[in-house]
Amino acid sequence: MEVASLYRRVLPSPPAVEFASTEGKRLFEEAMQGGTMEGFFNLISYFQTQSEPAFCGLASLSVVLNALAIDPGRTWKGPWRWFDESMLDCCEPLTKVKAEGITFGKVACLAHCAGARVQSFRADQTTIHDFRAHLKRCASSQDCHLISSYHRRPFQQTGTGHFSPIGGYHAGQDMALILDVARFKYPPHWVPLPLLWEAMNTTDEATGLLRGFMLVSRHTSSPSLLYTVSCGDESWKSMAKYCVEDVPNLLKDESLNDVATLLSHLVESLPANAGDLIKWVIEVRRKEEGESSLSKEEKERLALKEKVLQQVRDTKLFNVVHELQYPKGPCSSCSSSSDEDSLSRIAANVCCQGAAFLSGNLVSRYGFCCRETCIKCVEANGDGLKTVISGTVVSDGSEQGVDLLLPTSPSKTRLCNSNLRNKVVKYPSGADVLTVLLLVLHPNTWFGIKDEGVKAEFQNLVSTENLPDLLKREILHLRRQIHYLTGCKGEEACQVPMPPSP
Numbered sequence: 001m002e003v004a005s006l007y008r009r010v011l012p013s014p015p016a017v018e019f020a021s022t023e024g025k026r027l028f029e030e031a032m033q034g035g036t037m038e039g040f041f042n043l044i045s046y047f048q049t050q051s052e053p054a055f056c057g058l059a060s061l062s063v064v065l066n067a068l069a070i071d072p073g074r075t076w077k078g079p080w081r082w083f084d085e086s087m088l089d090c091c092e093p094l095t096k097v098k099a100e101g102i103t104f105g106k107v108a109c110l111a112h113c114a115g116a117r118v119q120s121f122r123a124d125q126t127t128i129h130d131f132r133a134h135l136k137r138c139a140s141s142q143d144c145h146l147i148s149s150y151h152r153r154p155f156q157q158t159g160t161g162h163f164s165p166i167g168g169y170h171a172g173q174d175m176a177l178i179l180d181v182a183r184f185k186y187p188p189h190w191v192p193l194p195l196l197w198e199a200m201n202t203t204d205e206a207t208g209l210l211r212g213f214m215l216v217s218r219h220t221s222s223p224s225l226l227y228t229v230s231c232g233d234e235s236w237k238s239m240a241k242y243c244v245e246d247v248p249n250l251l252k253d254e255s256l257n258d259v260a261t262l263l264s265h266l267v268e269s270l271p272a273n274a275g276d277l278i279k280w281v282i283e284v285r286r287k288e289e290g291e292s293s294l295s296k297e298e299k300e301r302l303a304l305k306e307k308v309l310q311q312v313r314d315t316k317l318f319n320v321v322h323e324l325q326y327p328k329g330p331c332s333s334c335s336s337s338s339d340e341d342s343l344s345r346i347a348a349n350v351c352c353q354g355a356a357f358l359s360g361n362l363v364s365r366y367g368f369c370c371r372e373t374c375i376k377c378v379e380a381n382g383d384g385l386k387t388v389i390s391g392t393v394v395s396d397g398s399e400q401g402v403d404l405l406l407p408t409s410p411s412k413t414r415l416c417n418s419n420l421r422n423k424v425v426k427y428p429s430g431a432d433v434l435t436v437l438l439l440v441l442h443p444n445t446w447f448g449i450k451d452e453g454v455k456a457e458f459q460n461l462v463s464t465e466n467l468p469d470l471l472k473r474e475i476l477h478l479r480r481q482i483h484y485l486t487g488c489k490g491e492e493a494c495q496v497p498m499p500p501s502p
Contacts, residue, residue: 009185012156015195019177019188027170027190028177036139037168040177042067043145044167049183051085057102057149057163058085059181061110064145064165064216070115088114090481103207104149107163108214113481117219122212123201131197134215135176139169143218148178149211150199155191161204161211169193238271243441243482251448259457262449263324267434304470309432311471317461318435438462440478 017023031037046066050059065072065083076082086094090113092106102110108120121131138144146166152159159182167177167188175190200211250269256262312318439462446462449455464472 009158011186011189013189016155016157016178016189016191017175019190024190027173027175028168030172031139031168031170031177034171036136036171038140038142039067039138039145040168042142043165043179047179048181050181052098053182054098054101055085056181057107058088058097058110060147060163060165061088061107061114061216063179063181064147065111065114065116067145068116068143068216068218070218072114083114090114100206101161102163103204104209104211104214105207107147107149111214111216115219115477117217118214120212120214123197123210125212128194128197131200131213132174132193134213135166135169135193136171138215139166145216146213147216148176148196148200148213149204150196151202151211152199153202154195154199157186159185161202166213242269242271243445247441247445248448251446252450254450256449256454257451259320259454259461260324262454262458263320266438267321267324270434308470308474311468312432312435315435315439315467315471317438318431320461321435321438322431436475436478439464439467439475440482442479442483 011018013021017027019025019028028037043063046063048059048063050056062083062085070083072081072083072087074081074087076084076087088094088110091109092102104120104122108118111118121134135146138146147163148166149161149163152162162180162182164178164180164182167179169176170190173190174193176193176196177188177190178196179188180186200213202211203209204211246269247266250265251262253265256265441462443459443462446455446459449458464475467475
């Protein structure tokens with residue numbers, strides 16, 4: 001049965017005051033004079049309409065992340081790095097958000113995963129007076145933005161739960177400016193702050209918890225360069241259980257009398273899809289005719305990724321993990337045939353994933369078929385050759401050439417059986433991911449090791465204390481992501497701050 005279409009809704013006024021009305025403009029001018037519209041201009045510069053009826057949380061977060069000038073570290077479309085709803089899939093698969101919407105805790109989790117600093121407050125964890133003070137502080141600054149999770153009913157609006165950024169505050173009238181991301185429905189509007197508090201002090205039926213607000217700002221350090229946490233394929237659920245429940249139980253085994261046995265025990269118990277949790281951030285570009293070199297910016301970003309990769313390889317932990325995974329290799333520094341097969345799979349997989357990103361596919365890479373892939377070298381602006389996975393992707397009868405810039409780690413030893421100019425090209429592999437995962441798990445994880453000697457030796461291996469600054473920042477960012485992602489098995493845990501390292 002055909003559903004009648006709708007063109008906008010009439011904004012119930014009162015209680016709201018439309019931003020573009022005469023009264024709304026007066027409130028704006030007075031709030032400007034009062035200094036509580038400082039955050040408005042950055043927000044309005046990047047304000048967007050949610051692209052799906054259930055994407056209000058994702059759209060609100062995209063607006064705020066871009067307003068804070070947080071670099072996502074990966075491309076959106078073409079050469080552009082930019083936060084878009086389609087990139088916010090760390091804590092909840094986009095297919096699920098599209099069908100069901102997203103909860104308060106998961107939006108906070110996404111903000112953490114995206115590299116932002118987040119303070120989230122449910123209505124029963126704070127007061128209206130604190131909310132007013134937080135809003136006034138954020139509205140008076142360009143360095144902090146507030147996202148509200150509220151029910152539309154108190155405003156006499158149609159619909160239920162909703163997210164939107166708050167664009168400003170009028171102290172004299174005690175009113176907040178809601179920049180409603182459902183712009184197809186309602187325009188931006190001023191509302192009485194006590195009524196906004198009432199709208200936040202409502203229960204989300206999906207979780208049984210009250211709604212609230214979150215303060216989003218920048219971290220002093222940048223987000224990750226090479227690795228990120230992903231839950232697009234639900235792998236995080238089994239990994240959350242592994243990190244939170246299985247590992248502490250495994251460590252109770254008194255037969256773990258050396259580090260090799262301990263690591264072997266941990267690896268053998270990993271879920272089958274463990275490698276899908278931590279993925280490396282791909283650098284994808286459309287293949288252009290005659291394009292044979294990297295730009296200066298591409299080269300600089302690739303160099304940073306390669307530096308992180310090499311620093312992972314230089315850790316003692318990587319050496320132990322690699323020996324555990326490849327104990328009988330004829331040449332320990334050489335890529336095995338399984339490595340080469342894996343690289344072929346990576347090429348095909350990433351080629352399709354890259355095409356999905358470039359096409360604006362919001363859900364997955366499925367539906368994209370890689371007709372061919374190859375590994376080639378391109379000139380990096382006079383700085384030697386860099387490795388690129390190049391492929392042709394077919395979707396709906398059309399073809400798209402894509403290039404993936406592949407971070408590599410050259411070996412000092414010649415390849416046993418290779419045609420790659422006597423140089424071993426070490427791309428991000430399973431051993432790297434496992435090394436990173438062990439470094440990322442919080443130090444408290446290992447307190448349960450029974451043998452004190454083994455505990456001390458293992459804690460030394462996984463310690464971040466002596467890591468190079470670049471790798472340490474990468475690990476700490478991933479640790480925050482893992483903490484909030486595994487905590488979000490239960491909504492309340494999404495807000496629990498990460499315990500300090502001992």
